[in-house]
Amino acid sequence: MKPSSGLRFAHARLVCQDALSKGHHSPAICEVIRVAENIVWYSVLGGDGMPVSREWCEEARFPEICANAA
DSSP states (O other), rough: OOOOOOOOOEEEEOOHHHHHTTTOEEEEEEEEEEEHHHTTEEEEEEETTOOEEEEEEEEGGHHHHHEEOO
């Protein structure tokens, strides 16, 4: 899957902290903010859909972290 701005995806390695606090083990939902110069910038979203952190990865590694589109 090619990353593009606005794409929401379930992260393959991050766990949603809000769900974890309620005893659930759910993948973190993230949203691609920007793709530039082979870097994918994305927000990790909280249970309320608001960004809780911003992360990045190389575009070539994006398929490794994108479990599926959300």
